[in-house]
Amino acid sequence: MLGESFDGTKAREFGIVSEICEPGDLSATALETAKKLAAKSRSALRATKALLKRDLESLGARIDAEILSFTGQLKTVAAREQLTAFLEKRSADPMKCRD
Numbered sequence: 001m002l003g004e005s006f007d008g009t010k011a012r013e014f015g016i017v018s019e020i021c022e023p024g025d026l027s028a029t030a031l032e033t034a035k036k037l038a039a040k041s042r043s044a045l046r047a048t049k050a051l052l053k054r055d056l057e058s059l060g061a062r063i064d065a066e067i068l069s070f071t072g073q074l075k076t077v078a079a080r081e082q083l084t085a086f087l088e089k090r091s092a093d094p095m096k097c098r099d
Contacts, residue, residue, distance in 0.1 A: 041078035043099045 008020040021029040037045065047069045054065065073079055078097040085092035 039094060039097070041073075041076065041097055041099055043076055044073050044078065047073060 006014075008017065011017045012020055019029065019033070051066060051069055054062070057065075076099050078099045081096035082092050
């Protein structure tokens with residue numbers, strides 16, 4: 001807000017970025033991050049993004065929205081597969097986790 005510049009380390013401290021890499025590693029790092037996101041449940045990612053984009057509201061309203069979102073996600077095929085895999089001590093089937 002003050003118009004002051006800051007480097008990548010400071011951006012990470014502020015929580016603006018989650019990772020810093022060397023310029024030559026940028027493409028590989030971005031691709032690896034994209035692969036991790038692509039392996040996640042699409043509906044869970046959409047729900048998270050929607051929660052992050054909500055307008056400012058009271059803490060209680062935010063918690064209520066998160067509870068509704070979370071309980072909705074528990075009903076998905078992806079959640080069922082993740083829980084079943086955990087209980088059966090196996091890796092989850094990635095194709096079942098992409099709802």
